[in-house]
Amino acid sequence: MNEPLTPLDELLGLLDLEQIEENIFRGTTSHPTLVPRVFGGQVAAQALVAAGRTVPGDRPAHSLHSYFLRPGDPAVPIVYTVDRIRDGRSFTTRRVVAVQHGQPIFHLSASFQAHEEGLEHQEPMPAAPDPLSLPTAAEMLPAYTDLLGGPEVVQRILDTRDAVDLRYVDAPPFASVGEVREPKSQVWFRTNGKLDDDWLLHVCLATYVSDMTLLDSVLFAHGRGGWAVGDVVGASLDHAMWFHRPFRADEWLLYDQESPTAQGGRGLARGRIFTADGRLAVSVIQEGVVRVPRG
Template structure:
């Protein structure tokens, strides 16, 4: 396990300060706000720690309300909405400086047999044949962005081995492309021992899911996003459905597309498949996607 992955796992190991109240820290941010995937993952950790061990997370729905302060702790308050025979529902509010910055509802279910079908996995090259983010990012951004931004961007990728199937949006500014993108990802190290639990794999996938989902919006317009400064953006809401068991330390294909952008907002939707073709997760996110004014 890499030190970066250990640091990420430590970030997700919230401090319990009351029965249903938890406190989390933040890591250095690329932009002056807390990374949305971190807040979502931490909120899901908080919810999961109030749920019986025999129930697994099957969905989450969240809203990003305010930009988080990376220099201040985040307090997560869990509301035990319902404990049914098969399903458990939790609501989590993340607070900083006395104000809510994030709201999440999550549902957990006991395992049961049922009907089973899925969409086919799309074609994609083997992840081992693709360059790592540590190779891709400098190749396209060195000399084009502030060195500090590139360094912090690389730091956010150290815990996760993320590999672009095609060139990312910041590599093809001014060249509109089909609004679809693919990345392979897995943690940079194996999860085992006491930390190897289903909830942690789900929370790690939640963390990664906010990294690239709106890339397909940018591709449709030949924009590089906040990295190149030609778009101002932020996540608005985020929803995930966890269909089948998976491991975050094994390769997952994140197949993303954007069906619409309008009114200063862009929509991304995606499916995440395991390497052997099982549909593990469906993700939908809407975000602010604004072109900065020139005047």
């Protein structure tokens, strides 16, 4: 008798794209979300998988730049077409278009680099408590059941993140509605289970998680609770990441996030992902729609 799939198994299956032609891949399922569209982190991670499948294994990704063009339909497979822009001696460049219903919903450009030695420095890791001293989502969320609209909503939130152990250092936006705070936030995260050593898998899982909480810092500056309580409408517009140093997504990573500005119905957020031993592994920048509902 086969063992039931774990949430991490299901997420890994989500990222294991079907190759239907040379340079063409298909994602057959979508992860559940709180809103009727595909989670942006899923599309970005799947697009990076498609790009990485066409690159030699000794060239890990060092950056990606992407735009979200249309909401993804969670009921329909997403097709990813890869354009092999350049294969140089040191760098490899790929462009990926995600398509549904005959229309592009997402564009990604990614660059991969062969290993080389060079100058090195980094910002120091900010202070943060031990992740094991913080409550899990399953321990924290039930306290906000009424605020979030009932146990069904709490369970849906847990279902969207069940493959990842994500722990807030401070209260999330929906727990501090009306409280204007410094536009900064921190979370620790790791996958709920061990992963293979494939570098592409770890980078793509970090890409997936990086879209979960980044715009929270925008909300803190205005005392807004976010999409979970309906006092703002939001969606990712673009997303960029730079992968500086090797890391494992199944080991604790600190995601330090802040928002320098919001204007015109848009908010900008940037993040830094550190390994538990203090190495700056990833830098992230995203702009998103952040609108106050009318009426």
